[in-house]
Amino acid sequence: MTFDLTSEQDQLRDAVRALGRRYGHGYFVEKAKAGEHTTELWAEAGRLGYLGVNIPTAYGGGGGGITELAIVCEELAAAGCPLLLLVVSPAIAATVINRHGTEEQRKRHLPGLADGSAKIVFAITEPDAGSNFHRLGTVARRDGDGWLLSGRKCYISGVDEADHVLVVARTEDAGTGKLKPALFIVPTNAAGLTRSKLDMEIVSPENQFLLYLDDVRLPADALVGESLDAGLPALFAGLNPERITVAAMGAGTGRYAIERASGYTATRKVWGGRSIGSHQGVSHPLAHAAVQVELARLMIQKAATLYDAGRDLEAGVAGNMAKYAAGEAAALAVDTAVQALGGAGMTTEYGVATLLGAVRAGRIAPVSREMILNFVAQHVLGQDKSY
Amino acid sequence: MNIVVLVKQVPDSGADRNLRNDDNTVDRGSANNVINEMDEYAIEEALKIKEAHGGEVTILTMGPDRATESIRKALSMGPDKAVHVVDDALHGSCAVATSKVLAAALGQLNADLVICGAESTDGRVQVMPHMIAERLGVAALTGARKLTVDGGTLTVERQTEEGYEVITAATPAVVSVWDTINEPRYPSFKGIMAAKKKPVQTLSLADLGVAPTEVGFDGATSAVVEHSKRPPRSGGAKITDEGEGGVKLVEFLATEKFV
Structure with a gap:
């Protein structure tokens, strides 16, 4: 199995990163604290076709797969804009309707989901x-x-x-x-x-x-x-895209936090002329978090590649493992970043503590780490069901 | 309107950039190569003109094989096709030789309008639009912060240090633009997917009727003889305020001719 990105996927990554960085985490937090939505970013990403990358071209989408949608989720999160509804609307709802809906339902709903003008939760x-x-x-x-x-x-x-x-x-x-x-x-x-x-x-x-x-x-x-009869397969159809994209969002959030922290620790000097990042007590936790995030990314790419190849059962195992790994890595990365920044880590301005709640929730939702461990124990390790 | 946009691949100006020790040329091998930033504004301007007036937008790039990446990226923004001048003999070409090659390629493209960035982030000499216009015998409207097309008449607001000048010329012409002219679009996902199917024609020096001896190191009218890294910034002058800090500050500013 190869999961090198194609040059088109690389370009998508660059383009989404550039868009996300123009908005940035400051925009995301401002909207959240004002009780508003990230309407402008959603609309612009929709017009550019980033929200509908995984929807077939016949219904106005980009004709790509979950690999592409995971790229969009990860890069927006890495720019400080983790958009939860990407996991819900294009990943779950669009997949369910595309794979198990009627032709009439596809025609009616997918074009709006593709350009972001409509959302289905x-x-x-x-x-x-x-x-x-x-x-x-x-x-x-x-x-x-x-x-x-x-x-x-x-x-x-x-x-x-x-x-x-x-x-x-x-x-x-x-x-x-x-x-x-x-x-x-x-x-x-x-x-x-x-x-x-x-x-x-x-x-x-x-x-x-x-x-x-x-x-x-x-x-x-x-x-x-x-x-x-469509009910059961339709329900299961949404699960893998959900696991994979939520994992991508977590990995992107982890990257964002580590970038913020390492940028700070490389230049912050309080003891003589050395940066605080030159001390292993500061740099090793960040490096450890970076390793965990990178490992999670690898599993996300594997899961997305399997899913896009139509290997649903294998994608289920990989997607659950990716979700577990990314959830843990994101929580670790944000917590480590907060600690590395010290008091600044808890300010709104430095934009890492603002993610504490989201990454903590990522260990619970959309499927808890314990339920994933149950799944792995039962389906990978062959253990009797525990519940 | 038939528009050709000149696109140069350059080392990312946001990363560490070097010249090669063996021949003093830009080290492209170890660099992250990107579209010259100012050229993205030229592409955006061309696309806006096409959207308003119709026509076709062609990307023209001279550069090594790997410039293909930048050509695809340029095409993902929306242009129709590209021409890539690639030839081993081009390595080491000076600005005069580069303008000869680009003018020869433009001679085959029949452009009403040639748009390019006002400068490249690696060379930064700003001569290419002038040289190309001279070789083609057309007007050069350079340093534009605004471009208006009215039939065959181009009107440009030319950015200067004091303000701007308004210049008009008839097509065909060469226009160079600054980053004040527009906000380049992001490539859409459809644009990215469509780019790989767009035609990219490659031309060699033989195709253009330019002899290898006219370009490269052999044909260069100028050459970089040696280079060294810019020395690190020195600490500057520190003034300790012992009651006369203000006076010393003014003296410093006066010495540096700021006041």
Whole structure:
């Protein structure tokens, strides 16, 4: 397997980096603290086709893969602008609709996702189910030709800036009576859908919500795919792109923090003429963090390459490992950067402590490190299921 | 309008740059090579003119094989095609010889308008647009901070130290631009993907009818004889204020002719 970047992927990296740096972390923090969104950056990246790199050209996208989308996620984060909705809208929603939606759904939704003019967010987590998807309690009932959706969802990102939300629900199978998953594309302004904002200790321009679905009436074509059989594969289709892109965002954030810190420690002099970075007590933790970030990047590239080659099962293992590694590396890098900068590390101005909440959350969401270790123990090491 | 943009590949001005010890030419082998920054403004201006008035934009580059990377990058911004003059005999060419080669290539391209950056970040002599215009026998509108096209008439605001001059000329002409003229676009992902399919014609000295003896070290009218690294900055003058600090500061400024 080779995962050298092509010259086009290299150029994409350069171009996204240049765009991200023009906005920078100061812009990101300013928007977050003002309770605003990174609308300008999102719109510009959308016009340039960076948000839709993975969407087929037939639907207005760039015709690339998750490798390209991971590049976009990583480079924007490395410029201090980790855009969470990249993981949700183009990575999860666009992949699910492209792979398992109907032709009509692809035509209707993908062009807007490709140019960034529309966003579709993703609602799976529930208060009573947590990471146990088998306990999902959001249920879809037949209602004439259409559906009635009821349930509760939590930690749903970006509902306030999205046009639709992709809701994971369950339906009763007429044949067996067993519940099976089904995905619905629900307008965020649908009657019966209400939301309340969750206050989070994360400096982020994107908000988290609780969603309440109270007999939300949907037409038949809100169901993703031609039939209920599409539900399970559609649900799984979004997982690998989510793991890989969120890992890329973490790796980019780690790179950003290490760059900030090493730039500071190379020039900061307080004891005689030597920079503080010339002391191993300062430089080794940063070097250690840099190694962890670089290893995570390697696994991200492997996972993205496997996914784009259609090797989904292998990509699942690599994607989970990449997510684990990047989540840990990003948290380590930001924490190490804060320590290296001392008091300055905790200021808003130096722009590293502003990422503490986000990287801490990255060890929990979208899949916790413990659930990844369970996955690896069970599927790679062949251990009995622990839960 | 048929527009040709001159694009030069140069070592990244943000990184460490060196001259080679053996022949005193720019060390391209160890450098991160990029499009000359000012040329990106020239490309942007050409694309804006094409968008407003129609026509075609061609990139013209003289440089070694690896300049292909910069040509693709230039094409990813939106130009239609490129011409790459590449020949081993070109190594060591002086500005006069370079202008001869570029003018010969332009002679085959039938341009209404040639746009280039006002200077390159490696050479920084600013003579190329003048030399090319002279060889082609057309007007040189150099150092533009604004360019307006009205039919076959070009109007330029030429940036000077005091302000600007307004100059007009009929096409065909050569225009060089500063970075005040526009804000170059980022290549879109579609632009990046399309660039690899755009035609890039390579021309040798033989194709241009230029003899190898007219260019390179043999044909050079000037040569870099030796070079050395700029010495590190000295500490400068430190004035300790013992009641007359202000006076000493003014004296220093007067000596340096700042006041």
